Amino acid sequence: MAVSSITQSKLYGLFTACGLAWTILVACIIHNFGFIWYIALTDGMVSAILLAAACWLINNNLRYYQPGKGSYINLLIWCLALAGICTAGCRWIIPYLTSSNVYMNFLSQSLSIRFFTDFMAIGWMAMISMLWYSQLDHKETEKRKSEAERLARDAELYNLRQQLQPHFLFNSLNSINALIGFKPDEARKMIHQLSDFLRGTLKKDDQLLVPLSDELQHLNLYLDIEKVRFGHRLDTEISCDKHCGEAVLPSMLLQPIVENAIKFGLYDTTEKVTVSLRAEMEGSSLVVMVQNPYDPQTSRPKGTGFGLRGVQRRLYLLFARNDLMETHANDNIFTTIIKIPQV
Amino acid sequence: MKRALVIDDEPLARMVVLEYLQAFSDQIEVIQECNDGFEGLKAIQQHQPDLVFLDVQMPKINGFEMLELVEQQPAVIFTTAFDEYAIKAFEAHAVDYLLKPFSKDRFNKAIEKYLAQAPAGKQQAKQTEDLLEAVAQSPAQHERIVVKTGTKVKIIPVHDVQYLQADDDYVSVFTQEGSYLKNKTMNFFEQTLDPRYFVRVHRSYMVAIQQITRIDPYEKDSHLAILKSGAKIPVSKTGYVKLKQVLGI
Numbered sequence: 001m002a003v004s005s006i007t008q009s010k011l012y013g014l015f016t017a018c019g020l021a022w023t024i025l026v027a028c029i030i031h032n033f034g035f036i037w038y039i040a041l042t043d044g045m046v047s048a049i050l051l052a053a054a055c056w057l058i059n060n061n062l063r064y065y066q067p068g069k070g071s072y073i074n075l076l077i078w079c080l081a082l083a084g085i086c087t088a089g090c091r092w093i094i095p096y097l098t099s100s101n102v103y104m105n106f107l108s109q110s111l112s113i114r115f116f117t118d119f120m121a122i123g124w125m126a127m128i129s130m131l132w133y134s135q136l137d138h139k140e141t142e143k144r145k146s147e148a149e150r151l152a153r154d155a156e157l158y159n160l161r162q163q164l165q166p167h168f169l170f171n172s173l174n175s176i177n178a179l180i181g182f183k184p185d186e187a188r189k190m191i192h193q194l195s196d197f198l199r200g201t202l203k204k205d206d207q208l209l210v211p212l213s214d215e216l217q218h219l220n221l222y223l224d225i226e227k228v229r230f231g232h233r234l235d236t237e238i239s240c241d242k243h244c245g246e247a248v249l250p251s252m253l254l255q256p257i258v259e260n261a262i263k264f265g266l267y268d269t270t271e272k273v274t275v276s277l278r279a280e281m282e283g284s285s286l287v288v289m290v291q292n293p294y295d296p297q298t299s300r301p302k303g304t305g306f307g308l309r310g311v312q313r314r315l316y317l318l319f320a321r322n323d324l325m326e327t328h329a330n331d332n333i334f335t336t337i338i339k340i341p342q343v
Numbered sequence: 344m345k346r347a348l349v350i351d352d353e354p355l356a357r358m359v360v361l362e363y364l365q366a367f368s369d370q371i372e373v374i375q376e377c378n379d380g381f382e383g384l385k386a387i388q389q390h391q392p393d394l395v396f397l398d399v400q401m402p403k404i405n406g407f408e409m410l411e412l413v414e415q416q417p418a419v420i421f422t423t424a425f426d427e428y429a430i431k432a433f434e435a436h437a438v439d440y441l442l443k444p445f446s447k448d449r450f451n452k453a454i455e456k457y458l459a460q461a462p463a464g465k466q467q468a469k470q471t472e473d474l475l476e477a478v479a480q481s482p483a484q485h486e487r488i489v490v491k492t493g494t495k496v497k498i499i500p501v502h503d504v505q506y507l508q509a510d511d512d513y514v515s516v517f518t519q520e521g522s523y524l525k526n527k528t529m530n531f532f533e534q535t536l537d538p539r540y541f542v543r544v545h546r547s548y549m550v551a552i553q554q555i556t557r558i559d560p561y562e563k564d565s566h567l568a569i570l571k572s573g574a575k576i577p578v579s580k581t582g583y584v585k586l587k588q589v590l591g592i
Binding site: 167171173174175176178179181228229230231232266267270297 | 352353354355356358359362378379381400401402403424425442443444498
């Protein structure tokens with residue numbers, strides 16, 4: 001997490017400061033009992049270093065392992081054991097550094113109080129670490145949750161808008177309005193195409209698998225309408241091997257891909273645009289490739305848009321595979337390829 | 344006789360306007376039809392029309408972006424099918440607009456309104472400018488900056504911008520390929536560019552934070568941001584605070 005990496009250095013600083021304070025505190029207490037500063041400081045340093053090591057250990061443990069409800073007793077045992085090790089460490093290390101008999105005596109007498117303070121300090125550390133890491137964990141889950149919710153909301157909104165397709169609808173009506181004046185027959189034809197297309201969209205069930213030939217028929221209605229609007233610059237090429245007409249695919253899956261290709265092609269260039277669709281069988285999969293021209297200078301490279309992401313998501317939900325859609329962009333041509341396994 | 348242009352990328356949509364305009368053939372003459380914003384811009388500069396019928400959604404640059412590049416704003420009647428944001432902006436700035444498909448009655452009203460207020464051309468130009476300012480805030484406009492270099496139109500994707508520098512009444516937009524002048528203010532860009540990616544680090548500078556490689560202390564209270572391109576951008580005291588906020592340090 002970015003936040004913790006920034007505060008990390010601050011935490012280390014705080015930790016070191018606490019260690020220093022601990023050293024000084026212990027040294028002062030021992031000096032007050034009448035020992036010279038050398039002995040007092042040595043003792044302070046040794047016990048502070050041991051305690052710091054124990055604290056670091058317990059903190060690190062808790063970072064990767066959050067105890068469950070029943071295992072607090074384990075944590076208590078850990079704290080007790082670490083406090084014991086710290087105390088024993090003082091008992092065995094300090095004699096190597098000083099040789100005063102009076103002090104040795106004092107050391108063995110103070111072991112119980114040392115054990116107790118060490119236990120308290122380690123216990124504190126364990127508690128703080130636990131709270132800290134569980135809070136981080138909590139934040140992370142919260143973030144993931146809100147992300148997932150946002151995605152779901154976006155998808156829902158997009159679907160709603162997609163059903164309405166207001167832009168397409170109003171522009172088509174405007175074209176009909178123009179045709180009525182001087183080509184009433186064509187206007188009538190376009191009204192029929194538009195109603196057939198809308199009826200097709202309304203009755204489609206997202207979950208259903210339909211034959212490619214049906215899907216292409218529906219797509220052609222859409223393309224014919226777009227050609228009335230943009231006939232002077234829109235060309236489409238659809239090629240489909242004979243036997244893949246019977247191959248099945250999720251209904252309305254091609255629609256957003258072709259829509260995306262047309263939008264991309266028409267609004268990203270000012271020249272004539274050819275959108276091509278090719279369907280073929282590859283082993284036991286139906287492969288559909290859609291190509292459109294685009295301008296790499298002005299298009300965002302990530303420009304897959306929600307339409308294509310929705311397609312990928314649907315393929316994933318239906319087939320539990322993430323590799324069924326790919327996009328390429330080169331030589332001013334944008335290519336979308338989808339594979340539909342035939343069961 | 345008023346001279347008019349019809350700019351729309353759909354021939355049938357232009358035809359509706361032409362057909363409806365026949366009723367006004369003694370007052371308004373269509374001098375040219377244009378397929379897109381580039382043709383439109385050229386025609387406006389060449390003919391200086393009195394009135395422009397302008398579609399919003401068009402290839403490459405939309406109607407608003409085209410108008411931004413025009414120096415002398417003509418009177419504009421917008422035509423659009425569906426664009427919530429644009430419609431709000433039209434209403435707010437009392438610029439006339441026609442929602443496709445529009446009726447002959449509605450069209451006539453727009454023309455009559457135009458003819459009635461035609462002498463007050465200056466006021467309309469101001470309205471159009473205010474409108475452009477307003478639509479520039481729409482999310483769709485945040486992704487690119489459209490500029491004119493000589494007679495050519497250049498579209499700069501926002502992620503290509505390294506930094507912006509105030510230059511009298513203009514702002515220079517710096518990219519890898521060079522710099523381009525845009526007749527807008529720094530405040531305008533501060534309002535339109537995504538604040539997560541662009542920070543006003545100085546009264547005269549805005550910088551793309553992705554481009555910053557390091558920030559060095561400079562004179563008292565000020566810093567220098569060093570960009571990937573090697574450019575050194577002054578960072579003021581308040582700019583430094585903002586920068587730290589965005590970078591989260």
